[in-house]
Amino acid sequence: EVQLVESGGGVVRPGGSLRLSCAASGFTFAHYGMSWVRQVPGKGPEWVSGINWNGISTTYADSVKGRFSISRDDAKNSLYLQMDSLRAEDTAFYYCARLMEGYSGSAVDYWGQGTLVTVSS
């Protein structure tokens, strides 16, 4: 059974940093592109960042470019999101998501349960 379990969310002050982690199991992690998607309750999801299967290609939403960094450790079956210079508008649930087919154009076929990030003074 595919499982994606996020951790690392919490409350942080504006300008602060957080590192989210996603532990993957139930599939060959190294074979899949992965993404982070965030969602404010009551709003549509917002794609944040993605990384292809071998980690060579990474892309970011304009809203987080230069502040967030995605990475993966295939030996640990883990995905990460380093979030720096956090702003109030970054407050949301953050989901770890597996890309179904390759990278660009793909659907997300599995989602974690999400971890809440709250940026507030």
Add this chain to the structure above:
Amino acid sequence: SYTLTQPLSVSVALGQTARITCGGDNIGSKFVHWYRQRPGQAPVLVIYRDTNRPSGIPERFSGSNSGNTATLTISGAQVGDEADYFCQAWDSGTAAVFGGGTKLTVL
């Protein structure tokens, strides 16, 4: 940046057919995916690459995509289909884009 537009809400009588649209500039040239999200839960993929159903999704769910509109069709709507539905596509191949979501109500 690319924008996907969905109606805020759609209502359908029990057992009838619901259609949820997703508008975008020349969206027919892109693959569109659809997700169902129940309150307090993560989204679930219900249609991928315009018309394909993942395993476990009933045949009542179907999709189409042409011109400037993609459509999710739910036949024989059931109370259990009540949820928020989101469409998704990719912008210039580098960033995924989601629609704002449609709340489906089964009357």
